[in-house]
Amino acid sequence: MNLNQLTIKQAQEGLKSKKFSSIELTKACLKQIKKLNPKINAFITVCEKEAIEAAENADKSLASQVFDPEGSDRRGETLEARPLLGIPIAFKDLFSTKGIKTTAGSKVLNDYIPVYDATVVGKLKDAGAVIIGKTNLDAWAHGSSGENSDFGATLNPWNNEFVPGGSSSGSPAALSADMCIASTGTDTGGSIRLPASFCNLVGLKPTYGRVSRNGVLAMVSSLDSIGHFTRTVEDSAILLNVTAKKDDFDATTPGVDVQNYTKNLNKGIKGIKIGVPKEYVTKGLDKHVQTKFEEALKDLEELGAIMEEISLPHTEYGIAAYYIIQPAEVSSNLARYDGIRFGSGRENFGGEAKRRIMLGTYTLSAGYYDAYYKKAMKVRTLIIKDFDTVFKKVDAIFAPVSPTPPWKLGEKINDPLKMYLSDIFTVTANLAGIPGISVPMGFSDGLPIGMQILGPQFSESLLFQIGSAYEQATEWHKRKPTL
Amino acid sequence: MKIDVGHIAKLANLEIKESEKEKFQKQLSSVLQYVDKLQEVDTKDVEATSQVTGLENVTREDETKPSLTQEEALSNSKSTHNGFFKVKAILDE
16 A cells, blocks of 8 residues: 555554654655646645645654653654644645635635635644645535536546536545545535545534634635545544634634544444434435445444434425525625735636625525525524434434436536535535534445435534444445546 | 526626626526525424524624734735725725
């Protein structure tokens, strides 16, 4: 196995035992980027110079620790305080990075260089992470395929004719093509879980507010969740241990205790009650996805989980509520881009941003607010109640991430509504503010498909426990694309 | 449902080419038609959700803290003058 294919856990162990250095690890990733990025287009900016500098510093920190296998392991202490020391991570180009160009995938921010780090970027840097580059995305995170990027579409490493999923398109493509050890994303309606499932990765959408949004360019302030892509559930928990916290710069981060998310990974799932929503078996559900999902349910039952059919009756209104709330907040958030203080003028917005700004402007305009936005926020309440009722009976919910396997590039690009409907199974978690984790559950004609595990707000620990049990019992996540 | 793309674009400070108007009009109308689905839902006596984790009135002490320098704040602007952002006049003399 090459260094750039390691998990965070393996990289931590290798660095600690001096099997390799951060420079070697970082250079292995950079080499892969040079080889494959021209084709896959996962990165908008590659931070070669900064990454090598950070890796050198990490190696110095690692070397300065006294390592005594018999006695006190002081390097171990360093890694406890800085668990990501020397590990290359790619950031969705929506995360503000001090001194590093941040475009949001839009020409409006073609030359924007933030003067501060997003809170979550600062946390990952403090933990020792090496920023390897900034990844491609649908401009402003508007899309489900990555094709709305003003810097060209990202290709799916599993099959270059297919989309990697969006809006976080470059982050999962970079990770599944072995260009980094982990990557970050944002999930507003499915933008982490969907691409994770299309690229055979683990994708975490935390509870709304669990991870600070400060400095991550806002799409929909009441829905945006800050998460990440990893190769394993364990890695996902390791990252959340670093990123989860109340932040004075984001008033929507509550003071709820942050748990040690790696603690319950090996607890198993015997007796855990799982709900399977009957509404998710719709006409639109692909036969392959359905078969794989049924197999996954059997696997989970064998592990001791107790399955129960549940009902989330307002599921079918999720996309409609989302396509009122989301464009409304988008139109407000994108109003600040005037080209005066930073970035370029509004004539640089692409088609999808214009559509959403206009849609939101329309639904918020005088006389329409009650009929659209307020109505949608009421339906949102009903969707939350659906989940509340169900979580009184079951511990977690299982569902496919996407009703279909990855689709071909270009297939939905001229039909916005069809593209929007691909998020039908993911948006309700955003509307309810609950966490979800997407894990690989098999393949359809060589393309990955995923399952999501949803839980009550702040139940991330339980999601990792369930995801980890499933992962340990299956081999899907170990498969790699032919590059 | 008819949506006046020209008017909406003006409200949103967007420039839409004449040739694009029909395409946008069609696409936006189809989405609006779709979201009308919500009218089927009975929301009588249902309160609108404003904050999903239940936080209310989050405030902080009103005190100054270190922030961006003037130079940093201006560093990305293409139009500055004597340490200020320079903008076009919005009022006639």
